[in-house]
Amino acid sequence: MTTFKSLGLNSPLLKAVEKLGFESPTEVQKKVIPLLLQDKTDLVALAQTGTGKTAAFGFPMLQHIDIETKKTQGLILSPTRELCLQITNEMEQYGKDLKQINIVAVYGGANITEQAKKIKRGAHIVVATPGRLKDMIRRRLVDISAINFCVLDEADEMLNMGFYEDIKSILTHTPDSKNSWLFSATMPPEVNTIAKKVHEISTGDYGGDKKCWDKKRRPPIFYCTWERTLYRIKSCSGNESNYFWLCVL
Numbered sequence: 001m002t003t004f005k006s007l008g009l010n011s012p013l014l015k016a017v018e019k020l021g022f023e024s025p026t027e028v029q030k031k032v033i034p035l036l037l038q039d040k041t042d043l044v045a046l047a048q049t050g051t052g053k054t055a056a057f058g059f060p061m062l063q064h065i066d067i068e069t070k071k072t073q074g075l076i077l078s079p080t081r082e083l084c085l086q087i088t089n090e091m092e093q094y095g096k097d098l099k100q101i102n103i104v105a106v107y108g109g110a111n112i113t114e115q116a117k118k119i120k121r122g123a124h125i126v127v128a129t130p131g132r133l134k135d136m137i138r139r140r141l142v143d144i145s146a147i148n149f150c151v152l153d154e155a156d157e158m159l160n161m162g163f164y165e166d167i168k169s170i171l172t173h174t175p176d177s178k179n180s181w182l183f184s185a186t187m188p189p190e191v192n193t194i195a196k197k198v199h200e201i202s203t204g205d206y207g208g209d210k211k212c213w214d215k216k217r218r219p220p221i222f223y224c225t226w227e228r229t230l231y232r233i234k235s236c237s238g239n240e241s242n243y244f245w246l247c248v249l
């Protein structure tokens, strides 16, 4: 049986797993956690709500965070205030045994000054909805210029809600070197068609950002830049089949 320990989680996180009563990792956790614990991974994962996806990206992010520095190292974008609060709550529970981890939720319809104050105290991880975060960046109330990890949760939902331009704008304030982890419950059919097409090609220059290819992996998902993935999910237009993604179902 696969255990959380065998996936590579460290002891403070294993303690949280025990306290939460998680007996074994879910499918998405089994696939994603070992990948995201590596030093540099960009990931696109298909995962529905209720599959344990928050822990799938949350545990690795928490394990990578350097508690000693107060700067913001992780950003999680989510479509709604409810999801933003839910993710923050889950992350706080997962990080309970990491001393002094500070996770701050940033969302519309609540007092911006209060949220800014919390960030000023030092937010290792910011969980945000796109509109409010963009506003706070514009007012220089948050600094995401040195983040190492950026999660886009429920990407399809964010795009459905019209956040594409906001997300694009937010990402211009983040470093190219960050790890980009995208989770989406759906991918338009065109994406899968292209996925299958690319999957049949086992060698060659993909012109993508990473040459990482595993022919045995079923179904395929591929590595590529965040921008291209977003664009692909949004419109699927143009011939971008030379880019590289990795998908985990």
Ligand code: AMP
Residues within 6 Å of the ligand: 021, 022, 023, 024, 025, 026, 029, 048, 049, 050, 051, 052, 053, 054, 055, 090
């Ligand atoms: P999510 O898909 O992230 O919204 O998670 C759905 C629910 O499953 C949350 O309440 C989690 O606390 C819970 N959960 C996550 N991972 C596990 C696990 N390995 N075993 C049992 N419950 C889990």
